[in-house]
Amino acid sequence: MIEALGSLSAFDRAVQAAALSRADSAAPVQKSAFAGAAALAGGIPAAPSAAPTDFGDIMAQLATSVRNDVRAGEAASIAGIQGRATTQQVVEAVMSAEQSLQTAVAIRDKVVAAYLELSRMAI
16 A cells, blocks of 8 residues: 555656646636536535636546545554554545545546547547
8 A cells, every 4th residue: 555655646747747738728618517526526626716627627636636535544544553543533534535436436437438439429
């Protein structure tokens, strides 16, 4: 698990680089169009000044939120093993991480299914 935390920093850099490269070329999209995905993500702030305006930004924030939840779950597990956290704290953190990961997987599956459907369309 500890080795996975090191590889997540590479993931962070890749997400930030992708977000920066899309910033200039992406067309703005209505925020309300992705309100459902934002509500599923759980940890996405709804502040109007900092709200993302395109799908890529929303997905980057979702990935960041999931990564943070998984890190918190792993940290709580390690703290529980070391005796610095109660069983309840460990279970709550791990359940939150599991729920975030399941949400991310469900969204990924929907995106892949939509892509496959678009690729099968006749032009």
